[in-house]
Amino acid sequence: MIKETIIAALASAPGRAGISVIRLSGKGSTEIVKEFLTSKKLLHGFEYNKLYFSKFVNEGEFIDEVTVVFFEEGHSYTGEESAEIFCHGSPIIVKRILEALYEVKGVREAEPGEFTQRRFMNGKMDLVQAEAVIDLINSESDASYTASKEQLEGGLSEELKTINKMLIDLISLLEVELDFADEDLEFTPKQEISGKVDNALEVIAKFIQGYKTGRIFKDGIKVALVGEVNVGKSSLMNRLLKSDRVIVTDIAGTTRDTIEEKIEVQGYLLRLFDTAGIRETSDMIESEGISRSKKILEEADIVLQVIDSTNVDNVPQIEGKNLIKVYNKCDLKDLSVGEGSIKISCKTGQGIDELKDLIVKSVIDEDLTYQPYYISNLRHLNILKETAAQLDQAKVSINESQTNEVVILDLRQALDSLGELTGETTSMDIINNIFGKFCIGK
């Protein structure tokens, strides 16, 4: 008798491959899969975590030769009884097997992220770890892989537990005093309580400040290639990409749209944006391109201002940005350039590798290693800001000499918002939304 729904889906990438993996989870998965298998070994009982080779047969029709493994409740990815079927990596075979499974009463197609959602619901990981699973799958550089792997391993969760404990200890202290309020007890001085709130705030501030670095680990460094027309922005883009990705001509105003491409340098993802050269123009398309250039300029982590070495008069000033002045066409004119500038030639390739290193160095300290407080998720940042605001409120209450009840209430609110991070107090809507961004089968 099956009590809970069994979910099934293709867990490997869709399309042709050496093998494909179909995953089932829910009580009764083993019995359901076994019904389709002909292996004699499986007739006389079976063992979990053991690979079985068998034919997969549906209503007398042989579908494929497969290997199958069964996982015991409590010892699987989801925490539920589960099975994985490895078949030949053909979309037709996958479709046939899944159709056969979905025909069985109590089995349905898994929603995106539902396997991981069940893992979370069964307490095998918290919400920030579950979020790390999708980041891990989506990671495009060594840096983002490191960040999501550490988050999945529980680095961030551990740090959050520390803040959690700080708040719980403080609440307990205030509650004890509440219980003995009628007795003539020595109460903890106001400054000491306030100091403890400050300690928690300090830890949270470290996280909030770490967001900028965390984003660089996860999303990479946004690099804008800007400058006047014909200075060689697109040529530089192509050099960095090592391909003729963008059109290059000697006509001023060749690039009219913003073009994004990615490369990896020293393990970090560089997100390169080639932009339309900035000049006065009456061309409607070009001026739209120029306003896009200006937007990219604002959002960039670092700006490469490309300058034509043969024409350095009236180079526009770009203010308030992490900026590298890139003197291009040094094959035509070899200028001597100062600190924060570099000379290159897109024609000969001179200076390109140095430029790549300089970009990374300008954004990240050389000996930077990943820390769990380098958060990279906007949801996490907002929750921590909210928690900090509630702790600030607790400090106001302490300073106003409010009763312990009032301070406890403020601290409990801070604790509740912190719980939204790890999933303890997160609403179902938000949880569904998080897992909805996963792929099917994860």
Ligand SMILES: Nc1nc2c(ncn2[C@@H]2O[C@H](COP(=O)(O)OP(=O)(O)OP(=O)(O)O)[C@@H](O)[C@H]2O)c(=O)[nH]1
């Ligand atoms: N000699 C020499 N020519 C270069 C170099 N880099 C680019 N060029 C030439 O300069 C011209 C303009 O190059 P682009 O890369 O299209 O310049 P851009 O800045 O993207 O120009 P717009 O898209 O019009 O804003 C082309 O004819 C390139 O071949 C270089 O390092 N040396």
Ligand SMILES: [Mg+2]
């Ligand atoms: Mg261009």
